[in-house]
Amino acid sequence: MLSIALPVRRLTRNDPLMSQGIQPSPNRSTHFLFEHKVFTVDGCRFVWSKSSDEPVMRFMLGKVQAEVALDKICNEFKIDPKSFDGQLIDMVAKGLKYVREIRPGDTIPNELIDGSASWRVDERHFMIAKGRLTVQMVTWLTGGETVVSSPEQLEQVLEDPVTKGRVREAFKMIANKLSLTGNAEEQVETRIDALAKELSYIEALRERSSKLGKVRVGLEEASRIYKNERNLKEEIVRMQTLSLPPITDLEQRFAQVDAQTGEILSMLAKFDKNISYIREMRDDLHQTLLPWDEVLEDWEGNAAEKSQAFEAVLKKTYQFLARNYSQAKHWRLAARRAP
Known part of the structure; x- marks a missing residue:
């Protein structure tokens, strides 16, 4: 990061410059x-x-x-x-x-x-993350943790009147466990919201990564469609081989994040460290998914059927996989040390 000392004038809503419609100029930091x-x-x-x-x-x-x-x-x-x-x-x-x-x-x-994300997520991603944390918090009261990622499951559990009634009770017990002072319950709620904000990016990436399933299914369909065309069939088999490690790796990364963020008390106790961990995994996942944008749009817009358009998608995918995921590369699970 650049370390540049610049004189900064902080503008308020009532500042004369703001009232004139003048915005502060961007600076080199x-x-x-x-x-x-x-x-x-x-x-x-x-x-x-x-x-x-x-x-x-x-x-x-x-x-x-x-x-x-x-x-x-x-x-x-x-x-x-x-x-x-x-x-x-x-x-x-x-x-x-x-x-x-x-x-x-x-x-x-x-x-x-500042470590925050430079891309946006939808409100539904925040609600999924908030719901998942709420479920963990409430089920923690019973002595067991439940990690829920499915939006459908979350909706069912969150609509349960018993769940709603136990939220405040969970705040009190967690605040007591963490020995928080002052407005302890409010502190717990604030931390939950902050964690949900960070985890909303993981949920958005999870949704985005699910599109890779279309590539996997599409290659299976292509193998069936072109089973009698030897050269193309060999390329399809090669694509299936090349795509399996990176797709499996992504699935394992999400499983790792879910496992490391599945214990609500530990998440809240080591709050700052867990925020850093989530951001590191967010960046890992984002950087891993970014190259796939090159082909995902083509798979979204073309049906898996025998046609020149679909064959063009297969050709582009083959080139993409060979360039980015050749078996000569060393594959590893992006294991971030848990806080």
Whole structure:
């Protein structure tokens, strides 16, 4: 993260500048504000190159698109690596783990500033996370924990009058167990809401990862449809082999998060450490799912039937899997040490 000391004027709602409709200008601690003129060239943007498997800067030279590897920019354009621009270039490399493209002037991803997510979730994801925590909290009263992820199950349990009646009782008992002082029950409720906010990103990623099931089922259908076409059938079998480890790995990661966040008392007792753990797993899952966006839209928009369109999807998927998930790569479960 950049460490830049800048004079900051904090604006309030009644500040004269705000009343004039003037917004505070972005600064270099929160935005990619470069000084060197090379970053003003037409079409300048930073992406992860599929061909060279590294972050690059792309721009237009006339009608030709050019690119320079990020780690070569300082040398190519005489930029001091310790300068503001040099530090921002390093920040770009880190930022591309969280977003697919960065342009000069863009906001630095929140993950690099304060650890929060730079992407949004829907209200339903928060409600699922809040419901799951509520179920854990209430069932904890009976001496056992129940980890529930299914939205349907959550809805049934949360509508139970007994569940609603035990929520306040759970707050009191947990506050007592944690030896909280002051407005202890309110503190427990605040922590539950904060955990739900962080876990809502896990729920959104869980929903997104479920789309990989369409790829798995689609390949099974393709194997049946093209069973008499030897070359294509061999490619489909190869795709099934290549896709199995990453999809299984993702399933295991979600299972790991569920297991580590399944004990409500421990979650609340080690609150700060668990927030950090959830954010680390959130970023791991997000970065793992990000490359799949390249093919998921194609699978969503094409039926698994014998056609040129479907064969084009299969070809693109084969190239994607071979490039990103060849068996030469070492596969591991992303095991984050629990707090």
